[in-house]
Structures are given as structure tokens and as C-alpha cells.
Amino acid sequence: MGVRAAVVVCVTSFMLDQNLWTAATYYSIIANGPAQIQYAVASIILLGATTILWSLRDGRAGNLMFDGGSIFLFCTTIWMYSYSVLPSIFSLFKNLPPHPSTDAIPEDLQSAVFDLASNNLICSVALTGVLGLQAGRFWAESADNDDDEIESLKATPGPSRGKTPQSE
Template sequence: MGVRAAVVVCVTSFLLGSLFTHWIADSLTLWKSPTNDQNLWTAATYYSIIANGPAQIQYAVAAVVLLGATTILWSLRDGRAGNLMFDGGSIFLFCTTIWMYSYSALPTIFTVFKDLPPHPKTDAVPQELQSAIFDLASNNLVCSVALTGVLGLQAGRFWAESADDDDEIESLKATPAPSRAKTPQTE
């Protein structure tokens, strides 16, 4: 596996891990039925902690995203058919994740959850907050599936390239070495 593919896999795995940490909140909303107010308040509190967290964490994640996007685009520059197919799909999925998270998830986190009002866990959750919690959980799920697709495409690329390398090695073994018969020299 090349360095570029390794960087893409590591960045994608890191971002997936970051999204999987949201399972604490998302599992209470998307996967529990019926959803009760206590679960919704727990999810809202979790996202409030993220919204009020240190900015350095957000900068670090943004740097990792930039590294991944740059590496995928750099790999696409090779122009080989395998790169165009696998990296083109990876770019589409990676950019879909960036777009969805940048234009939907992050604004929701920083506008809705920045100043969460104090509340007992037994209070009814306002409808706007419920909607934001469910939308955010859905966005996290879509982003996780898209990043899993990036990993799948990179694995497919690795498999295709290793199969090509195996075929090339076999064809070199099957080709007879050129004979070095001496030709008579004229005097």
C-alpha cells in the first residue's frame, strides 16, 4: 500500500472514530423506540459539551480533514484508471461528508446547543430541540456510512493494484529469457 493510500485510510479511520464517539448521544435517539425526554436531554447535553469545548480540538480535526482531502486529490492527479475510479469515488464520498458536516451538523451544534437552558431531565424537550437532535444524529449516520464507503473504495483500490502486480509478476515469470546464442563473426 502506498503512502498516499495509507494517509487516506488513517485520516478516514480517525474521522470515523470521531463520529463513533457521538454514538453516546445518537444511540439514545435513533436506535431507541420510543424515545423519551430523558434520552433527548442526555443527547442535548452531550452536544452542548461539544459546542462549548476548546477550539483547539476543532482546529485539529479541521487539519486532519484538510490532510485527507489533499491526499485524495493528490492521488487523483496520477491519472491512472484505477486512481480515477477508486479515488474519484473516494473524493465524492469524502466531499459529501465534509459538506454535510460543515453545512448541516456543525451549524446545528454551534447554534442550537451552544447555550442549552438549564433543565431537569424530566422536563419535556422543546420540538425545535428534538428536531435538531434527530437531524444531527441522522447527519452523523450518513457521514459514517460515507466514510465507510471511502474505506471500502481504498480497500478495493489496494486489491485491484495488488492483483495487477501479481499478474505482472506472473507474466514476467512466463516470458522466456532472451537466448544469448553466439552468432558467427565475420573476419
């Protein structure tokens, strides 16, 4: 039993170290990327925030509920990236030490990768919530439009309802 457990732990650790080095290399690429990419990402984020805030201006209750929740989740994500994810990436992964992927990852770098993965998971869940809320808003608005069409058909006088010029 002890030998099997040791082999499984060694194989798992080897695979985990390779994946951690892959994640660390990814974060290093982000940290050392051209500033234009960072400006483009910031512009896209600003466009998304502006669009959500803009839709609040019509003041309908559905917009306040769906867009208010979206703004909260969107701002939570921006806060997480601004105060946790990006500072960690730029401080810890700017100068990644040279290494073969078979080396064990240093303890401090391993901890940083796990922290970033946790923070990115939080951001992913929050952004998935934004997508869900916006889909719910779309569904609610389309259901309201369907109800309006049904009401307008009911208001139309009986004999001419449903008749087209070809049917006469």
C-alpha cells in the first residue's frame, strides 16, 4: 500500500509542478506583454462598465434589478483584478527564474500561483453572474414584449384580426 501511495503522490506532484510552471509562465507573459494589450483590455472593461451604467438610465424596475446586480458583480471583478490579481502578476511574475519544467516550483511562486488561481476563480464566477443577469434581463424584456403583442392582438376587433390582404 505504501509504495502505491508514494508512486501516486510522486506522479501527481510531477504533473502538478508542470502545470504550476505553465501557469507561472502564462502570468509572466502577461506581466511582460506590451502596454498596448493592457490598454486594449482596460478599454474593453471601460466599454462594458459604461454600457451597464448607461442601461440604468431608463429607470425601469427590471433594469435596476438586473443591471444593479451586474454592476455589483462587475465592480467586484474590477476590484479583485485591480487590488489583488494584477499587482501580484506584475510584482511576482515580471522576472520568472529560468527553469526546466521538470523542476519543483519554488514555494513562494507556488503559493502565488494558487492565490492567483483562487482570485481568478472568484472573478470567473462573478462574470458568469453578470452573463446570467444579462440573459435574465433579455428574457424578461422579451417576455414583456410578447405580452404586449398578445394584448394588442386582443384589442383588435374580431373579424379583421388575423386576416391579411391575400386572404380577402
